[in-house]
Amino acid sequence: MKPLSLLRHSFEHGVHPAHHKAQTEDLPIQRVPFVKDYVMPLGQHIGVPSRAVVVAGERVRRGQIIAEPGGFVSTALHSPVTGTIREVGNFRGADGRFAPAIAIEADPFATQQVDAGAAQDWESLSLEKFIEAVQMAGIVGLGGAAFPSHVKLSVPDGVRIRHLLVNGAECEPYLTNDHRLMVERPDALLDGAEIVRQKLGAEETIIGVESNKPDAIEIIRRHIQPGQPVRVVPLKVKYPQGAEKMMIKSVFGKEVPAGQLPRDVEVNVNNVGTIVAIADYFLRGLPLIERVLTVAGPGVTYPANLVVPLGTPVREVVRFCGGLKGESREIIMGGPMMGRPIASLDVPVLKGCSGVLVFTEAETARRKEYPCISCGRCLEACPYFLNPSRLARLSRARMYDAMKAYHVFDCVECGCCTFACPSSIPIVQLIRTAKDDLTHRKEPEE
Amino acid sequence: MNSLLIAPAIMAGIGLLFGAILAIAQRFLKVDEDPRIEATNAMLPGTNCGACGQPGCLPFAEKLVAGKVEPGQCTVSSDDDIERIAEFLNVDAGRKEKLVARLRCGGGARQAHQIAEYQGFEGCRAAAVVSGGGKGCAWGCLGLADCEAACTFDAIHMNANGLPQVDTEKCTACPDCSAACPRDLFELVPLKQNLYVQCNIPLAGAAARQLCSVACDACGKCVADAAPGLIHMENNLPVIDYSAGGPARPDAVFRCATHSIVWLEGEQFQEQESRRAGVR
Numbered sequence: 001m002k003p004l005s006l007l008r009h010s011f012e013h014g015v016h017p018a019h020h021k022a023q024t025e026d027l028p029i030q031r032v033p034f035v036k037d038y039v040m041p042l043g044q045h046i047g048v049p050s051r052a053v054v055v056a057g058e059r060v061r062r063g064q065i066i067a068e069p070g071g072f073v074s075t076a077l078h079s080p081v082t083g084t085i086r087e088v089g090n091f092r093g094a095d096g097r098f099a100p101a102i103a104i105e106a107d108p109f110a111t112q113q114v115d116a117g118a119a120q121d122w123e124s125l126s127l128e129k130f131i132e133a134v135q136m137a138g139i140v141g142l143g144g145a146a147f148p149s150h151v152k153l154s155v156p157d158g159v160r161i162r163h164l165l166v167n168g169a170e171c172e173p174y175l176t177n178d179h180r181l182m183v184e185r186p187d188a189l190l191d192g193a194e195i196v197r198q199k200l201g202a203e204e205t206i207i208g209v210e211s212n213k214p215d216a217i218e219i220i221r222r223h224i225q226p227g228q229p230v231r232v233v234p235l236k237v238k239y240p241q242g243a244e245k246m247m248i249k250s251v252f253g254k255e256v257p258a259g260q261l262p263r264d265v266e267v268n269v270n271n272v273g274t275i276v277a278i279a280d281y282f283l284r285g286l287p288l289i290e291r292v293l294t295v296a297g298p299g300v301t302y303p304a305n306l307v308v309p310l311g312t313p314v315r316e317v318v319r320f321c322g323g324l325k326g327e328s329r330e331i332i333m334g335g336p337m338m339g340r341p342i343a344s345l346d347v348p349v350l351k352g353c354s355g356v357l358v359f360t361e362a363e364t365a366r367r368k369e370y371p372c373i374s375c376g377r378c379l380e381a382c383p384y385f386l387n388p389s390r391l392a393r394l395s396r397a398r399m400y401d402a403m404k405a406y407h408v409f410d411c412v413e414c415g416c417c418t419f420a421c422p423s424s425i426p427i428v429q430l431i432r433t434a435k436d437d438l439t440h441r442k443e444p445e446e
Numbered sequence: 447m448n449s450l451l452i453a454p455a456i457m458a459g460i461g462l463l464f465g466a467i468l469a470i471a472q473r474f475l476k477v478d479e480d481p482r483i484e485a486t487n488a489m490l491p492g493t494n495c496g497a498c499g500q501p502g503c504l505p506f507a508e509k510l511v512a513g514k515v516e517p518g519q520c521t522v523s524s525d526d527d528i529e530r531i532a533e534f535l536n537v538d539a540g541r542k543e544k545l546v547a548r549l550r551c552g553g554g555a556r557q558a559h560q561i562a563e564y565q566g567f568e569g570c571r572a573a574a575v576v577s578g579g580g581k582g583c584a585w586g587c588l589g590l591a592d593c594e595a596a597c598t599f600d601a602i603h604m605n606a607n608g609l610p611q612v613d614t615e616k617c618t619a620c621p622d623c624s625a626a627c628p629r630d631l632f633e634l635v636p637l638k639q640n641l642y643v644q645c646n647i648p649l650a651g652a653a654a655r656q657l658c659s660v661a662c663d664a665c666g667k668c669v670a671d672a673a674p675g676l677i678h679m680e681n682n683l684p685v686i687d688y689s690a691g692g693p694a695r696p697d698a699v700f701r702c703a704t705h706s707i708v709w710l711e712g713e714q715f716q717e718q719e720s721r722r723a724g725v726r
Contacts, residue, residue, distance in 0.1 A: 096576075096577035096579070097578060342577055343562035343579075364565070398595070398596075426572075429566055429567050429572055430567060433572040436571055436574065436575045440628070
């Protein structure tokens with residue numbers, strides 16, 4: 001640990017992409033009107049897909065459970081809208097594959113009042129009941145990974161959590177949804193953090209915010225009650241400050257070793273969106289049926305921060321924002337560094353979708369690729385201290401098995417190496433290809 | 447003068463001693479290797495492809511001599527070579543039916559509908575992890591030649607339509623292409639089986655036709671036209687069961703509106719190339 005890095009609240013390596021946040025950072029969150037068709041994929045979180053508990057033709061109310069958890073690492077799904085189940089079948093998801101999903105047709109005459117339970121007396125809930133409630137509320141990590149939150153909150157016996165770290169870094173360029181949430185709903189954020197902190201038995205809540213959001217830092221600080229064990233820590237503006245292991249290093253100066261989790265250094269990290277969702281469920285009875293996302297990029301007519309019911313087709317979200325400009329070329333779900341391009345506008349907004357970004361020819365034209373000149377910039381950029389250059393070369397030679405020795409599975413695909421590469425080598429794509437081959441390759445029989 | 451001779455004398459003495467030890471060892475510890483293994487190995491193609499299930503040609507030769515495998519399990523050798531080996535070892539040739547790799551997709555660039563343009567590393571698996579490439583069909587050939595690169599026999603080449611053309615002469619039915627394909631589209635099929643389903647879309651009706659002009663829309667006409675029991679529908683695709691039904695005849699393909707079930711004589715996609723079948 002270098003004491004200097006702790007003073008600056010930063011980590012080693014990483015890159016400095018342009019923010020591009022000015023487009024939407026001052027725009028208040030708006031609500032997207034209801035549309036006709038919704039598609040809720042059963043596997044929109046990491047882990048086992050949910051199990052549908054409704055059949056075609058059934059009437060559902062907004063907020064009603066439509067799918068149960070399929071296992072422990074799985075969550076419930078709730079109808080984002082009052083209407084009729086059109087079909088339980090296969091629909092195209094964001095990854096281009098067809099996967100089981102529930103299609104719902106909204107009732108145009110319904111009031112769309114949420115079929116929410118009452119606020120819960122969370123203080124008297126036992127830890128097991130609390131974790132079960134989080135699972136049944138369908139809450140997952142809203143930062144982008146969509147990892148079921150109740151799994152993260154289930155701390156094994158003997159492990160002590162001392163700090164709850166709330167991740168408000170939002171280090172991805174263009175995205176401002178977490179920023180707006182912190183500015184507009186600081187009370188919900190602090191209430192949610194208090195619930196999680198007490199349930200985990202942590203001593204202190206630390207809200208980490210990149211210092212390019214001074215208004216968010218100021219507003220949260222103003223709402224902290226006297227005596228509340230909450231601290232807001234401004235962090236250095238650097239990508240990937242919002243990666244949980246990087247943030248722990250920035251705030252505490254501790255490194256989480258490869259293969260270990262934040263709880264091994266007595267920390268639990270949750271995104272601000274997740275914390276607000278927990279507050280909404282326990283204080284207002286609202287399950288996870290909608291999320292905040294940013295629609296931005298040079299190809300969008302009216303960029304915005306929106307509350308979107310889950311399952312809304314991206315087409316409708318973009319239409320609400322005035323549609324695409326003529327020169328639009330690429331649509332990315334998530335941030336520009338880690339998000340994935342979508343091949344169809346019909347794919348629905350998922351729990352893990354933090355943004356819809358539209359880019360034009362100018363940003364997406366593929367730069368000419370040159371051979372690797374062994375300059376080492378990717379090594380200096382990699383926050384996990386891997387050797388991206390070697391990994392890319394091995395992947396290109398299809399020597400996927402050899403990549404395991406170079407810790408390919410420690411790569412989180414943050415994109416720093418590709419960003420830093422002067423030869424425009426698609427390093428992250430090569431690594432993703434190798435990971436896909438290693439996890440899905442069909443072994444020959446015999 | 448004397449001292450000059452001592453060193454060579456010692457060296458000669460050591461040489462004689464070790465020579466004697468080696469001579470004794472040769473007499474008492476000799477391992478009899480079957481000379482037939484070397485001879486058999488020389489008759490094998492020496493490509494070490496692994497299609498026979500053994501790590502290479504020499505281990506295959508060892509098992510051949512031991513009688514644990516049959517010469518016919520080598521898919522690379524020609525019929526004459528197999529016969530020669532069988533004669534030499536005085537065993538049954540056990541010639542297996544020739545298998546070739548067939549692609550369960552006929553949707554090339556001219557048939558499968560594009561919904562997006564893929565830019566990025568040129569490889570099927572790379573495209574498959576980015577929203578499944580540009581084709582609307584999520585089950586078909588991506589056309590970026592991972593199989594061509596994986597084939598060690600130069601048997602696969604991409605044709606003008608963006609589909610891998612398998613040279614049935616060169617194909618040895620090793621499973622390399624099948625392992626490389628991220629959509630798992632290659633099947634090892636007997637060359638003599640002419641009836642083949644060239645589609646992998648588990649959708650029915652218009653939903654399938656929307657994705658590709660040569661998609662199987664699960665109409666079931668081929669099932670009705672073929673000998674009873676030969677073809678049945680499974681997961682919205684026809685499955686041909688050569689063991690259960692009667693003789694396979696081209697009748698089954700005549701009424702297929704989308705040309706997704708085909709009668710193959712030799713290589714795939716030949717007819718498609720010449721007639722441009724299924725092009726709208």
